[in-house]
Amino acid sequence: MNNTNKQGVDTRRRSLLKASATGAIATGVTGTFALNPMIDAIAAELPSVDLRTGTGSWHPTTCQGCTSWCAKQVYVMDGRAIKVRGNHHSKIHDTASCPRQHLNLQQVYDPDRLKTPMIRTNPNKGHDQDPQFQPISWDKAMDLLADKIMALREKNETHKYALLRGRYSLCNDLLYSKMTAMIGSPNNISHSSICAEAHKMGPYYMDGNWGYMQYDVKNTKYILSFGADPIASNRQVSFYSSEWGNTLDRAKVVVVDPRLSASAAKAHKWIPIETGTDSALALAIAHHALVKGLWHKPFVGDFSDGKNRFVAGKEVDPSTFTDAHAYGLVKWWNLALKDYTPEWAADVAGLNANDIRQIAEEMGAAAPAVQVWTARGAVMQTRGTYTSMACHALNGLFGGVDNEGGVFPYNKTPLNKNFPDASDYMDAIAKKGKKHEKIDQRGRLELPAMKKGKSGKGVVTANVASSINAADPYEIEVMLAYFNNFAFSAPDTKQWEQALSKVGFMAHITTNISEFSWFADLLLPANHHMFEKWGVLNAAGNGVSHISLQKPSIERLYDTRQDESEVPYLLAQKLAEKGFDLPWRYINEQLLDPETGKPAANIDEFPELLAKYVTAPLWGKDGGKYGDQLSGWDELKQKGVWNSHEYKPKARWSKFKTETHKFEFYSKTLEKALGKHAKKHHVDVNEVIEACEYTGYDQVAFVPNYQAPVRDGDAKAFPLLLVDQKSRLNLEGRSANSPWYYEFKDVDPGDLADEDTAKINPIDGEKLGLKTGDKIRLVSTVGSIECTVALWEGIRPGSVAKCYGQGHWAYGRAASKEFGKQARGGNNNTIIPNRFDRFSGASAFYGHIRIRIEKV
Ligand SMILES: Nc1nc2c(c(=O)[nH]1)N[C@H]1C(S)=C(S)[C@@H](COP(=O)(O)OP(=O)(O)OC[C@H]3O[C@@H](n4cnc5c(=O)[nH]c(N)nc54)[C@H](O)[C@@H]3O)O[C@H]1N2
Ligand SMILES: Nc1nc2c(c(=O)[nH]1)N[C@H]1C(S)=C(S)[C@@H](COP(=O)(O)OP(=O)(O)OC[C@H]3O[C@@H](n4cnc5c(=O)[nH]c(N)nc54)[C@H](O)[C@@H]3O)O[C@H]1N2
Ligand code: SF4
Ligand SMILES: [Mo]
Numbered sequence: 001m002n003n004t005n006k007q008g009v010d011t012r013r014r015s016l017l018k019a020s021a022t023g024a025i026a027t028g029v030t031g032t033f034a035l036n037p038m039i040d041a042i043a044a045e046l047p048s049v050d051l052r053t054g055t056g057s058w059h060p061t062t063c064q065g066c067t068s069w070c071a072k073q074v075y076v077m078d079g080r081a082i083k084v085r086g087n088h089h090s091k092i093h094d095t096a097s098c099p100r101q102h103l104n105l106q107q108v109y110d111p112d113r114l115k116t117p118m119i120r121t122n123p124n125k126g127h128d129q130d131p132q133f134q135p136i137s138w139d140k141a142m143d144l145l146a147d148k149i150m151a152l153r154e155k156n157e158t159h160k161y162a163l164l165r166g167r168y169s170l171c172n173d174l175l176y177s178k179m180t181a182m183i184g185s186p187n188n189i190s191h192s193s194i195c196a197e198a199h200k201m202g203p204y205y206m207d208g209n210w211g212y213m214q215y216d217v218k219n220t221k222y223i224l225s226f227g228a229d230p231i232a233s234n235r236q237v238s239f240y241s242s243e244w245g246n247t248l249d250r251a252k253v254v255v256v257d258p259r260l261s262a263s264a265a266k267a268h269k270w271i272p273i274e275t276g277t278d279s280a281l282a283l284a285i286a287h288h289a290l291v292k293g294l295w296h297k298p299f300v301g302d303f304s305d306g307k308n309r310f311v312a313g314k315e316v317d318p319s320t321f322t323d324a325h326a327y328g329l330v331k332w333w334n335l336a337l338k339d340y341t342p343e344w345a346a347d348v349a350g351l352n353a354n355d356i357r358q359i360a361e362e363m364g365a366a367a368p369a370v371q372v373w374t375a376r377g378a379v380m381q382t383r384g385t386y387t388s389m390a391c392h393a394l395n396g397l398f399g400g401v402d403n404e405g406g407v408f409p410y411n412k413t414p415l416n417k418n419f420p421d422a423s424d425y426m427d428a429i430a431k432k433g434k435k436h437e438k439i440d441q442r443g444r445l446e447l448p449a450m451k452k453g454k455s456g457k458g459v460v461t462a463n464v465a466s467s468i469n470a471a472d473p474y475e476i477e478v479m480l481a482y483f484n485n486f487a488f489s490a491p492d493t494k495q496w497e498q499a500l501s502k503v504g505f506m507a508h509i510t511t512n513i514s515e516f517s518w519f520a521d522l523l524l525p526a527n528h529h530m531f532e533k534w535g536v537l538n539a540a541g542n543g544v545s546h547i548s549l550q551k552p553s554i555e556r557l558y559d560t561r562q563d564e565s566e567v568p569y570l571l572a573q574k575l576a577e578k579g580f581d582l583p584w585r586y587i588n589e590q591l592l593d594p595e596t597g598k599p600a601a602n603i604d605e606f607p608e609l610l611a612k613y614v615t616a617p618l619w620g621k622d623g624g625k626y627g628d629q630l631s632g633w634d635e636l637k638q639k640g641v642w643n644s645h646e647y648k649p650k651a652r653w654s655k656f657k658t659e660t661h662k663f664e665f666y667s668k669t670l671e672k673a674l675g676k677h678a679k680k681h682h683v684d685v686n687e688v689i690e691a692c693e694y695t696g697y698d699q700v701a702f703v704p705n706y707q708a709p710v711r712d713g714d715a716k717a718f719p720l721l722l723v724d725q726k727s728r729l730n731l732e733g734r735s736a737n738s739p740w741y742y743e744f745k746d747v748d749p750g751d752l753a754d755e756d757t758a759k760i761n762p763i764d765g766e767k768l769g770l771k772t773g774d775k776i777r778l779v780s781t782v783g784s785i786e787c788t789v790a791l792w793e794g795i796r797p798g799s800v801a802k803c804y805g806q807g808h809w810a811y812g813r814a815a816s817k818e819f820g821k822q823a824r825g826g827n828n829n830t831i832i833p834n835r836f837d838r839f840s841g842a843s844a845f846y847g848h849i850r851i852r853i854e855k856v
Contacts, residue, residue, distance in 0.1 A: 002105075007793050013194075013561065019259040027269035038079075040529075041071060042230035044411055046228065053304020056075055056076050056077030058073040058074065058075055058076075058085075059074050059076055059640075060072070060074075060548070060638075061074055061548075061640065062221070062309065062535065062548045062549065062550045062640075063084070063101055063104060063530055064098075064529050064550075065101065065103065065731035065732070065734075066100070066535065066730070066731065066732060067195075068236050068237050068239075068770070069361070069537040069539040069540060070087075070090070070092075070098075070101070070237075070238045071083055071086065071089065071090040071092075071539075071641045072084055072086065072530070072830075073086070073087045073088075074531060074553045074554075076554055077347055079555035080554060080555075081105060081109075081554050083107060084097070084101045084105065085097060086100075086101075086238055086376060087548065087640055089641040090546050090643065091542060091643040092236060092541040092542045092544060092546050092643075093238040093239075093352055093541070093542070094240040094242075094497075096239060096242035098238050098241060099744075100728070100730075100731055102740070103735055103738045103740060104528075104531070104731070106737075106738035106739065107528060107531070107734065107738060108531045108532070108554070110512065112512060112513075112811075112814075113511055113512055113525070113558065114510060114525040114526075114558075114560075115525060115557075115559060116135045116136075116525060116558065117135070117140075117141040117522065117523060117525060118135055118136065118523040119134055119141070119144070119521065120132065121133070122524070124234055126497070126501055127518070130820060131519075131520070133523060138559065138561065138570065141507075141572045142570045143456070143574055145480070145505075145507050145571060145574070146571060146574035147578070148504075148505045149278050149478060149571075152183075152477060152478060153183075153184065153580060156429055157433070158185050158429055158430060159184065159185050159186060159187065159434070160474060160477040161180070161183050161433075161476075161479075162185065162188075162189060162439055162478070163179070163185070163187065163188045163270065164176065164191075164477045164479060164480070164481035164482070164484055164486070165175060165188070165190045165191060165245040165482060165483065166191045166481075166483040166484025167484070167732065168190075168482075168564065169533075169564060170415060170536040170614050170678075171533030171534065171564045171610045172564050173417065173418055174419055174568050175482070175564050176188050176190070176564075177419075178419055178422040178586065178632050179568050179572070179583055181423075181434055182422055182426055182430055182583045182586060183430065184427075184430030184432070184433030184434055185433055185434065186434050186436055186437070187436075187439045187476070188460050189439065189440060189459060189461060191459075191461050191484055191486070191489075192458070193449070193458065193460055193461045193840070193841045193842045194461045194462055194486070194491075194842075196386055196842075197458060197459075197840045197842040198376075198381070198453075198840045198842035199375075199376065199379050199380075199389075199836075200840070201379070201384070201389065202388030202389040202390075202391060202393070202525075203388075203392055203409075204669070205385075205658075205664070205667045205669050205670040205673075206389060206392055206393065206658070206663055206665070206669075207656045207663050207664070208652075208656045208657025208659075208669070212235060212410070213407045213408065213409060213410075214407070214540040214542070214543070214647070215230075215373060215408075216238075216405050216408060216543065216672035217243055217244075217251070218243065218246075218247075218543075219404045220250070220369050220370065220371050220405035220736065221251050221252070221366035222254075222362060222363050222366035222371070223247070223251055223252070223253045223254065223264060223370075223371055223372075223373065224256070224285075224359065224363065224370070224372045224373070224394065225256060225257075225263065225375070226257075226278050226282070226372065226375060226378040226379075226391045226575075227261075227278070227373075227374070227376065227377030228242070228255075228378075229255075229257070229261035229262055229263045229264070229726075231244050231262050232261065232262040232728040233726045233728070233730075235539070236539060236540070239541040240541070244263075246723050248267075252419075253266075253269075254267060254268065254270075254271060254359060255269070255270050256273050256278060256378075257265040257270070257271075257272070258271070258272055258275045258723045258799050258801070259723050259725060259794055259796075259801040260272070260792075260793075260794030260795070261794045262728060262749060264777055264794075265749055265794075270353075271351060271355060271359075272795075273349050273350065273351060273626060273796075274350040274522065274721070274796065275350055275377075275709075275721050275723050276708075276711075277349035277350070277515040277709070278349075278379075278387050278390070279346040279387040279390035279391070279704065279705075279706050280344070281705070282390035282391045282393065282394055283336070283340040283390050283706055284335060284340050284341065284342045284344065284345030284346075285359055286340070286390075286393060286394060286397055286704075287312070287337050287341060287342070287392060288357050289360045289361075290308075290310040290329075290337065290397075291308075291311065292360065294360065294361065294365075294398075295329070295397050295399075296367045296368045296397070296399025296400075297324070298324060298326050298399065298454070299326060299396070299401070299653070299663070300324055300326045300663075301322050301323040301325075301326060301327055301329065302321070302324075303320050303322075303325035304320060304322050307343040307693075310333060312338065312339075313338055313339060313341075315333075315338065316333055316338075317330075318331065323662065325653045325654045325656075325662055326396055326662050327658075327664045327665065327666060327684045328666025328667075328668075329665045331665070331666040331703065332393075332666055332704065335700050336696075336700055336704070336706075338703075340706065342354075342356040342360075348369075348708075352643070363394070363398050363835070364398065366701035367399050367400070368400055368403045369399060369403070369404060369406070370393055370394075370399075370400045370406060371395065371400050371407050372407070374392065375392040376723075376845065377846050378847070379837070380842055380844060380845045381709055381711065381844045381845075381846050381847035381848065382693060382710040382836065382837060382844045382847065382848055383694055383707040383710070383837060384708055385840055386706070386707050389703075393665060393704045396663040396665065397665075401652075403650065405770075406649075408540075408543070408647045410538070411627075411644035411647050412644065413538055413545050413547055413618070413626065414622070414623075415535055415614055415617060415618070416614050416615075416616055416617060417614065419590070419613070420590040422590070425582040425586040425590075427582060433587045436473070436474070439464055439468070439472070439474070440459060440461065440463045440464050441463055441472070442457075442458060442460050442803075442841060443455050445687075445688065445691050446691040447463065447704055447836070447838055448673075448674070448692065448839050448841075449841030450674075450677065450840065450841075451840075454673070454676075455680055457515065458840060460836065460841040461486070461841075461843065462486075462491055462834055463836075464486075464499070465486070465492075465496045465500075465834075466495060467845055468496055468500075468502055469499050469502065470504065475502070476502075476503050477503070478503075478504060478506075479503045479505070480506075480586050481507070481510070481516065482509035482526065482563045482564075483526070483563060485515055485733050485783065486781070487500060487514075487515040487516040487518070488515040488516065488807075488827060489733045489830065490829060490834075490843065491832040491834045491835070491844070491845065492782050492783075492829065492830075493783075493827060493830045494782065494783060496516075496817070497515075498644055501519055501525070505521045505522075506519060506520045507520060507522035507524055508523055509524040509525075509526050509561075509563045509567055509730065510521040510523065511525070511526045511527075511560075512811055513810060513812075514811050515808065517810070518820070524561065524567060525560065525759035526563045527552070527560045527561060527562045527563070531552065531553055531554045532552050532554065532560065533552060533562045533564075534551060534552065534565060534607035534608050534611040535549070535550035535611065536549060536611050536614045537550075537748075538551065543646045543647045544627070544643050544644050544646055545627075545643075545644040546641050546642065547618060547641070547642045548640055548641045548642075549611060549615070549641075551611075551637065551640065562607050563568075564610070566603055566606065566607060569587065569606050570603070572587050574585040581824070586762045587606075590608075592613075593609050594616040594620075595633065595768040595811075612633055615636060616640045616731075617634075619632050619636045626643035626644055626645060627643050628642050628643050629816070630642060632786075633754075636762075659672055661741075663755070665704075666699075666703050667702045667703070668702070670701070670702050673688075674688055674701065674702075683794060686698065686701075689701055693710065694707055694839075695708070701728070709847040710835065710847075710848050712780070712833040712847050712849060712850055713780060713781040713850035713851070715850065717852065718781065718852045719850075719852060720760075720798060720799065720800050720849050720850070720852060720853065721799045721800070721849065721850060722780070722800055722805050722828070722832070723795065723799050723802070724803075724828050725748075725804065726800065726803065726804060726805070727745070727751075728747050730804065730805045733804075736805065736808045736812070736815035736824075737811050737812035737815040738814065740817075742754045742814070745757075748803055750792035750795070751753065752772075752788065752790055755825075755853045756788060756802075756803070756806040756826060757787065757789070757790045758776060758778060758787050758788070758801070759787050759794065759800065759802065760789060760790075760791060761792070761793065761795050761796065761797040761798075762792075762793065763797045764797055765789070765791040768853055770791070770853070770855070771789075771791065772790045773789070775787075775789075775856040776853050776855060777788045778800065778802070778831055778851050779852050780832070780833065780851045781848055782831060782832070782833045782834075782849065784830070784831065785823075785828070785831055786825075786826075786856055787802065787825055787826045800851060802826075802828060803828075806824040806825030806826065806827070807824070807825045807828070807830065808824065808827070809822060832845060833848065835848050
């Protein structure tokens with residue numbers, strides 16, 4: 001794509017328009033350049049560099065188009081971003097990049113961006129209520145927000161304030177936690193549980209890693225992917241897609257996915273599983289590997305006499321087995337695994353038993369250089385905790401955990417992610433307010449949300465809407481939200497529209513008016529994260545972690561502000577003016593420049609100060625202990641990236657942060673966590689399991705076991721299953737107003753350009769009398785959407801695959817047919833019923849969605 005010329009022309013035109021707007025010229029320009037003083041005035045407006053040869057400069061920053069958080073460089077000429085590429089200082093991805101990076105240019109220069117703060121003038125809220133936003137100044141906007149917060153303080157009801165966070169950088173602690181605490185609310189709510197929280201359940205409860213993983217693709221011999229599509233989605237797409245060709249040469253790649261993903265299309269084998277049944281496959285692979293004696297003995301352990309006693313359906317005497325770095329293999333076998341034969345799984349998951357046996361045998365032969373990827377698709381489901389455990393168990397069984405060619409956790413990166421303690425800046429009102437139950441009901445009997453083993457430590461984002469609708473535990477009167485669009489991105493959009501209509505006063509910090517903004521009282525225009533904001537991000541892949549900066553590189557286009565730094569700064573100032581000065585004092589007494597020990601002199605200095613504060617341990621004298629030794633902040637600013645040392649394989653073996661310090665096939669860690677949750681509610685563990693809609697009781701609850709997916713709706717009325725997917729061009733929910741998104745939509749296998757496509761198997765097409773291009777309606781138990789059908793062999797019969805991302809009705813002129821009125825395409829979340837994997841608090845986006853197709 002040649003942006004330079006295209007954008008160069010635009011730049012020239014913009015300058016001319018600017019000149020004409022000032023009244024310097026009224027008519028067109030002709031040849032007499034040097035002689036005409038007016039023309040000279042225009043020339044002064046022209047860029048000072050030659051746009052054709054390109055004499056601008058590259059500036060480091062970070063893309064947050066997806067959770068890869070690639071380090072970037074932006075080419076800037078005359079204050080305008082022209083081109084984006086990977087930052088060669090990153091040891092993860094070097095200059096490599098995914099194609100989505102370019103869409104960021106269309107985002108920052110989106111003509112539909114929110115350009116000034118706005119206030120709602122229509123007091124009625126609803127999908128069909130035009131908010132009638134009117135421009136106001138930042139001063140007035142912040143004054144109004146501060147008034148609403150002060151009113152809560154006067155009533156001693158500060159818990160009715162909530163801060164909602166979507167995408168964020170590691171500079172978020174002030175706005176997200178500290179301000180919320182000082183205001184006096186327990187309600188800082190992150191989007192994590194609509195993102196990928198269930199993924200973390202297997203790794204945490206089996207090897208103590210609450211986090212994502214990196215995959216040592218350069219040394220692997222076998223990749224088994226449950227839904228992950230790393231050349232299109234997942235994390236570190238830039239790195240993995242640049243390496244994938246070599247990976248396919250050196251390793252066997254098997255992709256398990258109900259649809260033929262981009263990665264499945266390139267893989268050696270595609271397993272088109274029925275959605276919701278991945279754990280059956282994973283468990284049967286484990287079963288067969290044990291029967292055949294193929295587990296990795298140096299990691300797992302072995303029978304003391306070396307004789308394999310695993311026979312299908314038969315219990316084994318645990319005393320005959322000696323553990324190595326893993327714990328509880330025999331318990332797992334006796335409690336559950338012994339019955340999960342390949343034939344059983346083939347039946348449950350709609351597969352071929354020979355395929356299952358073959359995978360197990362090949363993995364055994366490739367062990368320990370094997371890696372199992374687990375994507376949202378497999379685990380963001382009702383009962384997804386157990387799928388996450390079943391899939392991750394294979395990493396342990398074949399010795400891939402922390403091993404060359406296997407999977408690693410992220411490397412250590414010392415950062416000041418948590419800002420200084422703010423408890424001295426919380427007065428009696430704040431302390432009392434913060435003690436209330438959180439609005440998402442986390443920690444209740446039926447919502448354990450057990451992040452890192454602690455009941456109620458995780459978030460239940462999607463439950464915020466239900467709680468507000470039920471006014472249980474209370475109502476939300478003042479809401480501040482940023483970089484999120486839950487009225488579009490969370491399941492069952494209708495319940496969000498209803499809930500947001502009930503919030504007394506809501507302010508949204510956003511680059512664009514979105515579906516969430518539609519319900520706002522106040523719109524606060526945000527800087528674009530990649531070109532106009534200071535931030536800090538982390539990523540891992542290729543054996544290293546990097547920390548990279550977001551740094552403003554272009555002239556700020558409109559009257560916008562940075563969400564995580566300038567907005568709380570302005571708010572604290574306003575609250576101080578109104579007599580509540582604790583947040584303002586906190587900012588000036590605690591958030592100090594690590595070099596000078598001084599606070600920011602003004603708002604302009606503040607955003608950089610925060611980034612400097614967060615990264616201080618990296619560029620300080622001890623940074624070299626963990627990775628690159630930098631000479632100081634200026635070097636980090638100039639490079640934009642710090643890299644950790646390489647991961648040392650086996651670093652955690654027998655030092656796992658689990659109860660036994662081993663890799664737990666029988667999770668003592670989960671046993672303890674569930675036990676504590678049960679005790680808190682004065683019930684036994686089986687009552688917790690019952691309340692949380694799982695089906696494995698007693699000790700079975702602590703081992704990977706098969707639990708059939710809950711399905712929503714009657715199979716006769718809704719005979720098909722929805723398979724949601726990300727588009728290769730999705731920048732999460734934010735690509736929708738970029739024309740390139742539609743133009744190149746057919747990069748998604750099976751999709752049609754300029755359409756929102758539901759893909760069905762030709763067998764189903766024939767049954768339903770549908771052909772490619774027909775307009776259809778997808779109907780579920782909670783809603784319906786309209787889109788276009790495409791017949792495609794890449795989806796298993798009985799399922800419908802459709803990209804998430806379209807169906808915006810309020811995101812700009814390209815995103816909707818008519819802004820505020822009519823959507824372009826259909827939003828999958830309108831037909832996804834609100835359900836949870838309750839142990840993690842994660843929302844279910846897969847496995848439970850029964851639908852039918854109607855012709856339009
Ligand atoms: N059906 C379905 N639903 C999904 C997913 C899926 O695959 N399928 N994916 C899920 C996942 S993994 C996630 S993480 C969530 C994400 O969901 P959210 O956290 O809600 O994020 P987005 O939908 O990307 O919306 C971000 C919003 O922030 C605003 N914005 C855009 N750019 C900027 C910026 O630079 N700065 C600021 N301050 N604001 C900006 C815009 O209003 C935009 O709508 O969605 C989830 N929802
Ligand atoms: N292109 C692109 N990449 C992204 C993002 C983006 O918006 N666009 N967002 C980023 C974010 S926020 C996140 S959290 C990560 C998430 O990355 P992943 O965790 O990899 O998740 P998704 O891509 O959402 O996973 C959906 C996949 O699961 C498949 N699937 C659906 N149902 C099932 C099932 O029952 N079993 C199996 N095995 N597969 C199933 C779908 O076909 C699809 O391929 O991606 C990041 N990368
Ligand atoms: S969209 Fe994701 S993979 Fe692509 S450049 Fe941005 S962060 Fe990296
Ligand atoms: Mo996500």
